Every structure is written in structure tokens, then in C-alpha cells.
Amino acid sequence: MADKSKKPQKLKARLPRGLEDRGPAAISATLQMVEKIREVYERYGFEPVETPAMEFTDALGKFLPDQDRPNEGVFSFQDDDEQWISLRYDLTAPLARYVAENFDSLPKPYRSYRFGWVFRNEKPGPGRFRQFMQFDADTVGAPTPAADAEMCMMAADTMEALGIPRGSYVVKVNNRKVLDGALEAIGLGGEENAGRRLTVLRAIDKLDKFSADEVRKLLGPGRWDGGEEGKGDFTSGAGLSAADADIVLAVTQKRDDWKEAIAAADAYLARSDVGQAGVSELEEIAKLVTASGYASDRIRIDPSVVRGLEYYTGAVYEVELLLETNDEKGRPVRFGSVGGGGRYDGLVSRFRGEPVPATGFSIGVSRLQAALTLIGKVDTKPAVGPVVVTVFGGEIADYQKMVATLRNAGIRAELYLGNPKHSLGQQMKYADRRNAPCAIIQGSDERANGKVQLKDLILGAGLTEIKDREEYLKKQSEAQYEVDASKLVDAVREVLARHDVKWN
């Protein structure tokens, strides 16, 4: 109406890409998950420790999987004193800083856990957010494969505590040194081969999705994703000779029996020291999880596991859900990885200048939550709402006092706080929307006689299905009735008991 130039422009209410809001159902599901994970981790002797959302950029290092944009992937800003600060992109790098900073006062080995939001300044996509939650556990100061074995067993126990049946998940274990040994065996050691090593590792990582023949193309000349030359997109290969590709595939091939996998790696990597170290660590883990009864059905040796982050130095492990879901084209696909980790012996040492062995495991909470929802392990039915006290002609103060009385008795209750002139119909519609178990009404007649009307909305909802008139009237009188205002709390409790309403 006014033509003053100061009239504020209407802002658009929206979130930046790759971020999401969360409603009651998602929040409640996360809470339940987090509690179950915490319970397992504490049973394993891990204790909580938390770091803030930001760190000095140099303390985080450059370990993000996005190798094509080495300086990107994180949200950063410059502080007053010109120093760069970044939002954490995982919970491991900040833990390494924490342990290094508090080294002398911590028990060693130091087992700890934490969950929280992490941030990646990457291109978002379906199910791929720029802020997501991780739940991590780490053991610092434990040099032996027993610490890695413990992580894998804890991962398995966590999956079962969350309701994922045995056989519907698997913890796959490998060792970076085995992969390094294979790369060494085909002459790809040394600084100058870093790029090609990465291409080989990416090809190996595809063994989960593609057949060995397809991966062979990626190891060799490259691969057309349309299935034949010139069809679809082309992915450049690592340019390995057929013999070298054979070695890589022989070492990384999945095998049902872990002893065969170890034997194959051992044979092909006989002349690589790092390869031999990897084989021996992998064998030790296999023996440990076998002794504790976790082998085969829960934890498997799988030499094709790569894991993205650059900081891993030994054992790597990955939790895969074997549940099927549908991809964007409706085809069934395995749900895939919901977490993983590995040994990162160099991450704390960066600060300490002395070797500090460490191994850790990270759960992608949001992704796992999607999986649990899929298999019905997350309660998705809407919660029963509060009792709604309607406002009907009298003093607001009197109605608000009624609500206070209910709340003080531990009953979830609300006063209708919309425009007090709204009709009773509008207010009842609100009560329905809130999924209220009952509504309280006090008009002038009731007020004069010290009474209130109590409307059982759950019984009331069933009325429409009744055809018989007598029956209808009977049920109707059961669904709405007058009680003494002084007995409001008891009357409401009766309704709640009738429908077994329990708020958690």
C-alpha cells in the first residue's frame, strides 16, 4: 500500500543446498539409535569425549576422499588473526588433535567415542548431505591387531543391538599394507606413481559393484559404461598390463574362506615387506575374531576393501548391509556401506613427533537410520499428542489454570493458544491435528455448575463406523461426558488408561 522505498523486500524461506530440517519422527529415531550404540560402546569400555565443530584448518589436514579438489571439500573462514578455521569434515582428525593436546593426562590405551554433525562442502545429491551425523569410536595407543579386531566385533555387536539380524550385515576387513604390497609388486611404488596408484585403488573399490572382468578394464585400458566401445561414458584405466592386472585381481579377489584369501595374498606378495606385514596383520585379526566366535557370518576378510580416506595405514574395515533396497530406477540393490574405519597410525603423530598407533570406526548415522527405517526397526507411527483444553467463552486464566493442573499431575496438556474467538469446531480440528487423546471443554453452563466436558477423541474417531442408532448413541455418550471440574485429573487419567496412552 505504502510506496515508501523502505518497505522490506520479502525474503525467501529456504535452506542452502544439501541441508535438511528434521521433524519429531527423525529426531526420535536418531535418539533411540544413539542410545543403543552408546550402550554397546560403553560395554566395550569406551568413554565419551567431544570436540567442537571447528578446528584450525591445518590441524584437520587434507584427507578428504575428493582427490580431484584437494583444497576443497571443507567449509573454511579466516579468523580475526588471519588464521584459517574449518568446520570438521569427520570426527577422527579432531580426535587426533584432542589426544595429542591431552596426551599426558589420558589413560593409554585410550578408548573413546563421540557422535555429532560433520560438514562437507561438496556437491550434494540424493541422500548426500553437506551436514550429516557420524558416531565414532577410537582406540589410541594400541599397536596390535587386537585393537582392530575389537573394533570389528564392536561394529558387529552394534548392528545387532540396532535390530539388524545376523546375516543381514557383514563387517569386511582388509589391510592397506596388503594393497600397498600389491601396488609395489606391480612396480607402482614411489612418489611418482601416486596418481596411478589412486586409479588402481578406485578400480579395486569397484569390485563390489562390477564383475572382475569389468574391473580388469578399469585396471587396464579403461571402460565404457555402455558395455561396448563408444557406448556411454568412458572411464580412463590405470594402464596396467594384463599380467599386472591379474596380480591385483588375484590378491583382491573375494574368497569364502579367509585362509584362502590370506594364502593368495601371501603368495603374490612374497617379495614385498609391506605386503607381508599386511598379510600377517590380517591373519592375526582373522584368528582373533575366529577365537571370539565372530568369524565368517559376522566378520569376513575381504581384500577388495579400500576405504577412501588417505590417512589409513593398516587395517581397514567396512560395515555393509546386505539388505536390499531399490535404486532410482526401481531395481533392487544392496543397501551397502553404513560405516567403516581403520588404523591411522600417522594422524596423532603429526602433532607429537613420535609414533602414536590408533584405530577407529565411524558409523554414518543418517545413512544407517535410513536403512533401519527401511526394515521397520524405527518406530514411525505418530506419537499420541497432548490433551487439548479448549477456550470457550470464559476467562483465559481459568482455562490456563486447568492446563497447569494437568501438567503438574504429569499429564501432557496444551491450552488452545490460537485466536480465542475461534469456534469450538476449529479448536477440535486443531486437537485432531495434534493427535490429542482427549479434549476438555468448559462452556458457560458447565462453568456455572463446576463441571467440564471431556471428549475422548480416540473413542470419538471410531463413532463414524457405527451404523446402529442405539449403539451409536451409547458409544457417543461414552465418548463425551461431563465430570466435576475438581476431578479433571482423575477423569483424564481414566481416558489415558482406557487407550493405554504412555508418553515416553
Added chain:
Amino acid sequence: MADKSKKPQKLKARLPRGLEDRGPAAISATLQMVEKIREVYERYGFEPVETPAMEFTDALGKFLPDQDRPNEGVFSFQDDDEQWISLRYDLTAPLARYVAENFDSLPKPYRSYRFGWVFRNEKPGPGRFRQFMQFDADTVGAPTPAADAEMCMMAADTMEALGIPRGSYVVKVNNRKVLDGALEAIGLGGEENAGRRLTVLRAIDKLDKFSADEVRKLLGPGRWDGGEEGKGDFTSGAGLSAADADIVLAVTQKRDDWKEAIAAADAYLARSDVGQAGVSELEEIAKLVTASGYASDRIRIDPSVVRGLEYYTGAVYEVELLLETNDEKGRPVRFGSVGGGGRYDGLVSRFRGEPVPATGFSIGVSRLQAALTLIGKVDTKPAVGPVVVTVFGGEIADYQKMVATLRNAGIRAELYLGNPKHSLGQQMKYADRRNAPCAIIQGSDERANGKVQLKDLILGAGLTEIKDREEYLKKQSEAQYEVDASKLVDAVREVLARHDVKWN
């Protein structure tokens, strides 16, 4: 040793200023607090909703209290598409965006709560962090003072649920329109007086700390904080005449009886429409909280309450702890504000172009936690640690299996994961450090006979105080004994029961 230039420089392990790590005790205290607050809010019919840590900068607006640096105070970065994104500095502005974005699908009035980290790019100081936790509740779409009264009652109930006794806190209520009316009454309306208005409001805000005479100086010519001219620092005043300062002080003076406070404001603001509206809203709140029994001892009308954020448009409220603590010089001071809020009818409207009334309340979780720790309402005794299984010559796999057995029986247990060659003494020191209730030892003799040694560390800790030799030997044998390896779980349960160990 090597003189290669590539030798990595040792990084310094430290956090940027104003950020902190949190250990088990602090995390557990926050969890307990958050659960208690949540319980109260849900009793009031509020449901959870969460927004991400970042928003478009323009969606957050510029409402930070730091008026001297209007464009600062937030952490911001530019996205790929050149748009500015900021970390949220409170939970209210993001909620306004959320409600505006989802307006049609939300019940109205919409009561919701959320807690989470907020970020301020301000100068940190003692107890003043750049990342801290808030717990907010907001009601959107409720135009009447009943919604504000509900917030105040909920704040009071929350304090008591957290263990703060009645009388040790107070919820103080005021109305911005009363303050606006007073400013109008002394001729400080209009855009051109914005700066002086702010100086007056800041002076009023000091009524909590200073006497009326000292505040009068701030309203008038200015104040020397050394007590007399030329002594200490000088704070410029608002330059009000003595008569105008009288009006401001008369309106904002604390009074024991809320009716007197209302009457004074009413009298002085008789000719100000906005002042009259404020007085009438304040009176309505006073009546509502009186009717529900919350007046005087829990909720008080206090016309000196200002609250910092610029977006408040009506009722403002503040929770003050009356507990005493010591300042940096050891002098007793009141703990002060731990939360507050108010009505912000303009914040959602910025997106909607239509009026959307809203009122909300925010608890400073970290600050309140400090207060609760001070009065002993936070459990600070160290938790009992896990059972520690030591490694003593045998196969790690066998010890790890023992641990797995204990864990599968629901007992918190750890394998010693340090160097397996560490002496038993070193391992027992670790067990002490972990506050373990007992330790398990299996040497070659026990192994050969299918036995384990069980060491009750709580009993053992008491041995040093025993002087009598017989008694000592008797107690020593009670504190360490051999059991069948197959009965390990039962034996450990016996120790836990002996000391009433319950992990939560």
C-alpha cells in the same frame, strides 16, 4: 636425523580461541539436563524440530546484540554460487525460516523445541565461548499474552525439574512496548533517535547491577566507574534531562507488588499508545500467572528487563538465578541470567509478508550447567570403569575371548590393549586409572588348570589402611582369589554386586 627438506613440520595441537573440548562428566551432565528439560517441554505439548547449523546469511538477519559491529558476530562463508552462508548464532532465526517454509503443513499454533550448538564470532572471554549450546522452545501463531505466560511458567517448571529450589530463581517479565512507550514519552521516538534509544536501554539494563543513582548518571551526563569524576573509565551517558531520567526510572523501577509496577507505568505512559498496549499486555500476563499460582515467588513483573536481541516486539522475559557465586576477585555475586526470550512478531513475517505472531524462550545450557554444578545438582563423581582383563603370557585370542564373554553377558569389560609385553604392574596401574572395579589375570599356572585370578580392586584399595597382620591376610585373600575360568561371568557379577556397581 634425516636432513631431507620434506620432513613434516610438527603441528601444534590446539583449538582456536573460545572453543572447548568436553569430557565424560560434562557430557553426562548435559545429557541429564537435556532429558529433564525435554520432559518438561513435552509435558507442555511442545514437539521437537531441528534445523541445520547453517543458513543463508540473509535469512538469519542482523539481530545480534553486538551493536557496535553490526556486520560481525557471525561465521560466514561464500558458497559456490556466490551466496553467503552463516553458522546460526541462535535457534530462533532458523526456526522462523523453518516455520515460514513449512507454514501450511504445520499445526497452528505450533509449539516446538530444539537444542543444539550455536556459534558467535565474538571476542571470547571467561565463560564466554564462540560455540555454545542453547535449548529453545517457541510458540508460533499464538497472538495472546497467554502464550507468553505459558513460556514463563514452563521456564519456572524447568528450573525446578533441574533441581533449582523455588526461591533460588525468578522469571522476570517485561514488555518492550512499555520501554518503547517510555522512550516515546521522553521524545526519543523516530528513526533519528535510534542511537540514543540504545544508550537509554543499555542504562536500564544496568539496573540489575547498579543503584538507581548510578543508572541516573548513565541516563544523563555519563558515569565514571571509579565513583567520582576523573576516576576509572568513563561511560558516555544518554544526555537526558533530569526530568526525563526521572520518567525512565519511575517506569522501570523494580517494585515488589506487580500492581504498583503496572500502575506506575500506566500513569507515566498515559499518552503513549504503544506504552498503553505494553502495560495492558503485561497486566494480562500478571493475571494469568497469578491465576495458575506462579506469581511472586516464581514469576515477577520487572520493568527493568531489556533483553538484547533486536527482534523482540512485545513481552520479554529472563530467568535469573538468585544463587550466589564468586566473581574473579572472590566477591560474592548473583549467578544471574541463564535464559530468556520474548515475543518476536516480526521474524516469521519477514518471509511471509503477513503478520505471524510468535514467542519463544531460550536456555543457555552451558551457563545453566555451570550453575547446577555449583549447587551440587550435577553428579560429578567419576563413573566406575569397566572390568579389565590383563594380558599375561598367553595367546591374545584367549584373553580377547574372555572379554567377549563378559561383554556378551552385559558386563562392561576391556582387554588390555597396550603393548602385550607390559608388566602386570603396568597393566594394574592402567586398571586403576580406568577406575576398574576388578581385574582378571590368567598366568600359565591358571591357564593349565582352567582357572583365572580375580582381583577386587575396590576391596584391594582398602587394604593399605589395615594394620593388623592377620586381618590384612584375611582381607587380601578376599580381594584376590582364583575361580574356574568357566565361572568367570558369575564371579565378576559377584564382585559388582558386592560394591553395588551399576552402570547407567
